[in-house]
Amino acid sequence: MSDLSFLYFFLPVFMGLYLIIPKGLKGKLVLVAGAGLIFCADPVGLIPMGVCILSGYLFGIFIHNFRDKAISKLILVLEIAVNAAAFLLFHRSAFDGSDFMALIGQRSLVKSASVIGVSVMPLHSIAYCVDIFKKKYVCEHRFTTVAEYIAFFPSFAAGPILSFDKIRNKLEEPKPDFDKCANGVRLLMSGIIMKLFISNSMIELWHDVTDIPVNDLPMLSAWLGSLAFTLFFYFEVCAFNYIACGTASMMGIELSNGFRGAANSYSFRALGRRMNPSLYFWSRNYIYRNIRHEGNCFSEFAAIMISVIATMLWYGTSLRNIIFASAVIIILCLEKILETPLIKLPEFLRSILVLFLMIVIMPFMAFSDFKEAQDFIGVMFGAGNSAIDTVSGYLLGAYSFVLITGIIIMFGLLGYLMRKKVFNNEYLRTIIQPVWVIALLIICTAFLVSGENCNYLF
Structure with a gap:
């Protein structure tokens, strides 16, 4: 698609x-x-x-x-x-x-x-x-x-x-009409450009980092790689949801994708909800709520464990998904236990902590082998031979624009600007939206002609 x-x-x-x-x-x-x-x-x-x-x-x-x-x-x-x-x-x-x-x-x-x-x-x-x-x-x-x-x-x-x-x-x-069709085309183009420009670029950065032997990998490159895979993980799903919503809107069927600033999450549970909203609500409604019983701590943790494992298997039925799910379960359980002291922290600090934890555990999803993931995380925390080298500088420079764009979108800043400053202004919307869609179509076509159309997670 x-x-x-x-x-x-x-x-x-x-x-x-x-x-x-x-x-x-x-x-x-x-x-x-x-x-x-x-x-x-x-x-x-x-x-x-x-x-x-x-x-x-x-x-x-x-x-x-x-x-x-x-x-x-x-x-x-x-x-x-x-x-x-x-x-x-x-x-x-x-x-x-x-x-x-x-x-x-x-x-x-x-x-x-x-x-x-x-x-x-x-x-x-x-x-x-x-x-x-x-x-x-x-x-x-x-x-x-x-x-x-x-x-x-x-x-x-x-x-x-x-x-x-x-x-x-x-x-x-x-009920197809001109407005829904125009909005559908905009969503479709936005989804395709997310897929081709951000998601595919981030997986390329990840491969560039992992091509370096772990013994020679500097700490900065390891952090760049894990951040890249986190952005890829998010935008791979987000892009296809935009494509789906755009295609449906062209048919006169309006869907809600719910992707709003995942990096602004103040808890790991909220991050899971914003990383893939529809999957989160499906898991909550049909697994979590049917296992959890009010006032029963054991059922609470059992519901968390089973719903998280089921959710992670949706991304792929491999050992890496089980390991990553285990890491998520540990964080969610600790978050539940420490709920009172955590809620007293400033919201900005909590959102940074949540994003930091996601980046730290992401290698468990990225590597098939547990030992490789463990070694990679060790390099992220200084187990390597160096903190930075010329390759780190090159990767940072080569992918800086895509990284910054992905982070801005993940924090919801671009969406806020477009909703508040552009699409709520009738004059700007009339002028900018058609130009924006045509520009995206040209860019998408250029990417597709060059062969940038690989699907990775699904």
Whole structure:
């Protein structure tokens, strides 16, 4: 969803058809388009797509029909198991190619398959059935509506993860217009430029740093590398969420991505919420709240542990994700224990402390080997032979503009400026927005032509 074929072929053709066909066929077109994207990436991906859609639709009806009987809970467990199996079998991290079968020492039958959407569709299917079980809403008998929700292709890459009750009316009654289309194009271009300019640049900086033997790595380069991977980790998700929201807005369906100044978080829990808002709320609503019991400390820590591990596995089912999740769990538990003294600290100091901790533990996510991550963190705290060298200066100079841009956006300063100073001013908005979108389109095209369209985490 960040290459030339998507931008200049798929999207124009899809939008042209979407805008001219009758309203009753729009949902079917969205479903066919999603299946087409998956098929083009790898036909094997149609298997988890079919499993997620059929299980959600059928089990949703069964759960509704037996909602007052004990069997409904058994049906729900089966629904969760089926979708969890689809996720674990087909989901893998594009960053290192790891999957669940490799984690348990088995060779995966689908290791070579490029399955898109499998990180989102099982979560949609599970959320739909859990909400029916909780009587939040009744089941939907129209197959196309459920299928379009579960396999909503704009969110295939990295979300946002949607709630059926909030998106249902928008799917049934999309209202495309000029303003939504213009806003969608702006969001789409912003997401692609984040992906190509910031995310890809930061992973290149990370690779430049890790190409240096750890024994020769200076402390400044180690900190630069970990900061780069942190920015990559954030912007890889953020970019695809902007692309999804932009594509949906062009269709007349407004989504909220919720990415607002992650670096301004005053707690690690808030940082997790801002790093990937929709995944955080899915984990909180469907895992954390179902395990935690008020007044029970053990259930509180168990809920934190299970929800964090499940969240980290969403990024990839490898050992590195388990190790990183363990580090996050330790920090969250300490934060809970020390909640009273921490809240007395100035907000600015707390936000700096949270960001510092994220950068320190990020090597656990970046390295496949625990010992390599441990050695790298050791260099960050002075275990290396030097603090700075000519290579550190070169890397800092070569990537300084992208680093500063990423940090500014991560602190929410650019978004604040655009919202308060530009897009609230009718005159400036009328003049600047079209020029801004055209400039982004030209820059994106230049990046894509040069081959800068790699997807790493998803």
